[in-house]
Amino acid sequence: MSVSPSSLPLSAIVTRLRAAGCVFAEDEAELITSTARTPAETAAMVDRRVSGFPLEHVLGWAEFCGLRISVAPGVFVPRRRTEFLVRQAAALVRPRAVVVDLCCGSGALGAALAEARDQVEVHASDIDPAAAECARRNLAAAGGRVYEGDLYEPLPATLRGRVDVLLANVPYVPTGEIELLPSEARLHEARVALDGGADGLDVLRRVSAAAPLWLAPGGCLLFETSERQAGQAMEVVGRDGLLPRLAASEELNATVVIAAKAAPPV
Structure with a gap:
């Protein structure tokens, strides 16, 4: 009532x-x-x-890395644990770095990274029109460019081989575990932002396979995963020629894989 x-x-x-x-x-x-x-x-x-609507969808914004990030109904709400991913990326960013945020959702990661590090060129993409529209609002202040489409498909070809930091907050919940999620996520966020396929790594495999084509020499792919999936995720990127290492935060219950493209010998 x-x-x-x-x-x-x-x-x-x-x-x-x-x-x-x-x-x-x-x-x-x-x-x-x-x-x-x-x-x-x-x-x-x-x-x-x-x-039962998520508080962030009710308010129209979520707090992330000290920023108010605009979110709309159905759009994935950035989690606090993902702030650890941003911190790992910020440590790698240099002035005038090219940053791409795949599966960008609201654009929270790109916006937070641009706030943390000046003079970065931010590009972002998401297959969900509502998410892409949110990302445009959130990345406007940073001059970020947002593209609607599947992973790399809508990105300008001019970015190939130039990306210094590739953020990919891919969905990693196994399909069979979607029903175990809290109702706020399961009922009110787009399934495409949650469902990672049978083992939770389907989208990661697609991101990883093409990452070497887009990364600059020495560039890094960073993504979040669960602790139990980390070993298999590192094997995935390793088979694609990237050099992975693991970072974890017990405080935020966050596990991040950082996978570098080898620089050519000097």
């Missing part, structure tokens, strides 16, 4: 959110009331959150 806009004191919002199972009801109530522009909008946002 909707609540009249005139009867939505903060305490009432907290009570409704808590009854709906929101663990951080007080924090969520404050975020909703500070984001909503009118009482009616507050009421609508509370109704959507109580109905």
Whole structure:
């Protein structure tokens, strides 16, 4: 049942959110009331959150690496653990580096990397039109270019052999485990952003196979995976001629593979 806009004191919002199972009801109530522009909008946002929509989709933004990243219904919400991937990439970026963000979703990774390092040339692609539109908004300030299409397919051919940092936050949930995901992800994010195929590595295999064609000598492919998939993921990129190493964060429960294209001998 909707609540009249005139009867939505903060305490009432907290009570409704808590009854709906929101663990951080007080924090969520404050975020909703500070984001909503009118009482009616507050009421609508509370109704959507109580109905099970992700908080970020209700607000229209997600916090990531200290930035407010625009997200729309159905678009993958950037996870806090993925901040570790951005930190690993930032350590590799040099001025005027060419960065490509595949499976970019909202464009959060490219936007965060551009914020962390000046003078980078950012390109991003996603097969989902709604995600690509979000990415355009989020990368506008950095002058990033966003392309709609499948992985490398929409990228300009002029980028081949020039990419210094290739970010690919590929879906890596095995198809059989999709139903085990929290309902906020399973019901409200595009399946194409979650489903990694039978073993969770199908999209990675496609990214890895073409990565040597796009990476500059010494350039790196970086992607997130689960701890149990890491060994197999490293074998995948190794077979494609890249030199992988593993980075992990116990604090963020994050596992990242960094796979370099060998530089030619001097």
